[in-house]
Amino acid sequence: MINIMKDIYIQDKRLWQVWPGKNRFCCSGKCMTGPKSDLLYYIPSIAALIVIPNTFFIFAAPYIWQKVTVILPILSVILYLLTLSAYILTTFTDPGIIPRKTITEIIDHESSKIDIMSIDMSKYCSTCQIFRPRRSHHCKVCDNCVEIFDHHCPYINNCIGGRNYIFFFLFILNLTLLCLTNIAGCFIFIFHDYSISGPAKETFIKQGTVSLIIIVIIIVLTTMIGILTTILCLHHICLCFTGETTKERIKGEDIGSHCYFCKKKPKKFDPQQILTEEQFKKIVEGPVFIEMSDNENSVSN
Ligand SMILES: [Zn+2]
Numbered sequence: 001m002i003n004i005m006k007d008i009y010i011q012d013k014r015l016w017q018v019w020p021g022k023n024r025f026c027c028s029g030k031c032m033t034g035p036k037s038d039l040l041y042y043i044p045s046i047a048a049l050i051v052i053p054n055t056f057f058i059f060a061a062p063y064i065w066q067k068v069t070v071i072l073p074i075l076s077v078i079l080y081l082l083t084l085s086a087y088i089l090t091t092f093t094d095p096g097i098i099p100r101k102t103i104t105e106i107i108d109h110e111s112s113k114i115d116i117m118s119i120d121m122s123k124y125c126s127t128c129q130i131f132r133p134r135r136s137h138h139c140k141v142c143d144n145c146v147e148i149f150d151h152h153c154p155y156i157n158n159c160i161g162g163r164n165y166i167f168f169f170l171f172i173l174n175l176t177l178l179c180l181t182n183i184a185g186c187f188i189f190i191f192h193d194y195s196i197s198g199p200a201k202e203t204f205i206k207q208g209t210v211s212l213i214i215i216v217i218i219i220v221l222t223t224m225i226g227i228l229t230t231i232l233c234l235h236h237i238c239l240c241f242t243g244e245t246t247k248e249r250i251k252g253e254d255i256g257s258h259c260y261f262c263k264k265k266p267k268k269f270d271p272q273q274i275l276t277e278e279q280f281k282k283i284v285e286g287p288v289f290i291e292m293s294d295n296e297n298s299v300s301n
């Protein structure tokens with residue numbers, strides 16, 4: 001019985017398997033992310049996010065916990081977990097992709113239909129062959145139109161749009177606070193030890209020269225990241241008040257009466273949607289695949 005069910009599942013053809021954009025899907029279409037071309041930026045970012053805070057936890061946090069206060073290491077761990085969770089959610093959440101005309105025509109799914117009232121007739125996307133809703137833009141990297149498009153972030157490996165903006169904002173906010181906490185922790189680690197006189201200081205210097213060098217490196221790297229994220233965080237806090245996206249702010253576009261946060265859009269397609277043999281064939285053989293020469297990247301296991 002289990003084998004029969006397994007065979008039926010394997011035979012199902014899903015929308016994510018024939019997706020015409022450059023986005024990649026994982027976990028059988030449950031999660032989606034940006035194209036492979038971002039990995040050059042994404043891998044160093046995730047490595048820095050894992051290595052730098054964990055080096056702080058290994059070298060500085062135990063000393064602060066034992067000799068100064070338990071509050072700072074606990075706060076740092078909480079902020080780190082929040083930062084990492086927000087980062088993963090931003091990377092693997094659909095930013096608000098609008099399916100191309102070919103997809104909506106073949107599938108005819110209720111959720112994929114664009115609200116006529118929101119369409120801007122002066123904004124036609126020749127790749128997706130649709131009149132785009134207001135505030136949406138075509139991301140050249142992902143090769144899809146995205147609703148309430150903010151920007152494409154290669155360090156996150158995804159577009160930042162109406163559906164994942166809140167996770168992105170929480171990521172930069174928590175990362176900024178994490179940087180400030182860890183820099184404070186590093187300075188406490190250095191100066192608290194040097195304030196101790198007598199044998200304790202000698203013990204620290206003997207055992208801790210390597211630790212001290214590592215902590216100085218952490219301070220330099222965390223300060224560099226902290227300055228960038230603080231600027232980014234302040235920029236997005238300003239945008240929260242004006243209701244604009246980064247693209248609208250740069251281009252000076254009028255956003256009308258639409259509010260950035262109040263209008264969270266529902267998902268416009270289901271990557272796990274089961275396709276009929278005919279629908280699968282139409283999408284594979286249809287004009288979308290003929291127009292896009294390098295779409296092999298869009299299908300990933
Ligand atoms: Zn488009």
Ligand SMILES: [Zn+2]
Pocket residue numbers: 034139140141142143151152153158159160
């Ligand atoms: Zn993108």
